[in-house]
Each structure stands twice: as C-alpha cells, then as structure tokens.
Amino acid sequence: MKGIIGKKIGMTSIFAADGKQTACTIIEAQPNTVTQVKTIETDGYNALQLAVVDKKEKHSVKAEINHFAKANTAPKRFTKEFRNYSLTKALGETVGIDIFAEGDEVEVVGTSKGKGFQGVVKRHGFSGVGEASHGQHDRQRAPGSIGNSSDASRVFKGMRMAGRMGGDRIKTKGLKVVKLFPEKNYILVTGCVPGHNGSIVLIQK
DSSP states (O other), X not given: OOEEEEEEEEEXXXXXXXXXXXXXXXXXXXXXXXXEEEOHHHHSSOEEEEEEEEOOGGGSXXXXXXXXXXXXXXXXXXXXXXXXXXXXXXXXXXXXXXXXXXXXXXXXXXXXXXOXXXXXXXXXXXXXSSOSSTTOOSOTTOOOOOSOTTTTOXXXXXXXXXXXXXXXXXEEEEEEEEEEETTTTXXXXXXXXXXXXXXXXXXXX
C-alpha cells in the first residue's frame, strides 16, 4: 500500500475532448516526512509513520520534540501510520505525490462535515406524517411511534431517532487520479471526498 497525507482544497470540473464534464476534487499534498519506520523485528509489523505541517516547539510537548528530532525535522501537526508500505524509505526522507500516476485508483479517508443536532427527516430520510395544509397538525416532521407499550415496553437499541449528524470517519473508494500538478503539489481526483475545504484527508492506493 502507498499513501500520503493531504489537504482538501475544493472542487472543480474538467472537460474531456468530447465535451463530457467530470466533477473533481483538488487535494494539496505537501511532501510528507518519514518520522518513524516500524519493522517486524522491532515492532511486530511493517509500517511507515508520515507527518506533515510544521508546529511551533512552544506548542509541542517534550516527547513530541524528541520524537521528531530523531528524523531531523521540526514537530508536526498531523501524523499517520501506513501499514505494509510498498516503498522503502529511511527516517527523515520525504514522500511526495510522485508515488501516484494519472489513472491510478485511490481511496480517500476523511471526516465528514458536522451538521449538529438534526431531526429524523434530514438524518434518516423519513418522509414525515400527515398532510401539510388545511390546518393539519404540526407534526409533519415527527418520527412517529418509536416503541411498543404492550410487549417490550421499551425502545429498542438502534432506533432511528433525532440526534447528532455528521463528523464521521468516511472512506470513499473507487476514485481515480485525473491529473497531477507537481509544481503545486496538487492531486486532482474524480468525484467528491469527505470533509470541508481545508480539512486533512488521507489518500491511499
């Protein structure tokens, strides 16, 4: 497996020679620094820890400073461990977008937008009850009955109800790398990826 930590920039569109439009997402992936190399002999499994975005030392604890000092780099804000990395990298080396090629199929992992407390119509797609005109009741968006008072006398676990929505860890599969912009460290992938503009995502092949 190969992967890199990136930042979602936003969405755009590209047009093919026949005029077909494809929605794409722009992801900025600055060179990731290898901050730890794990092996079967020392850790029981093979993995590479990548880090990106410098952080001031005054905002870092001593353990972080010493950890990143081993890779001869400044403390980083974001780290991610990729197991069974298919590339051999030494401590302190960098990983860039050149690990991908146009046409590669990738998957992107991110945290979806938080939408706060939402009702069942938005959260679960309920259609609502009753009519919405001629002085009908004010419960069009109510969930309806949520339990059985004569049998179990309780609400079953997992009942679809109102609650916090969004902020989930989501993996989007089957995306393709459309174009690479090495001078800007941009990766253009088809479709949409989870998260708001500026959020951290993981791109892995």
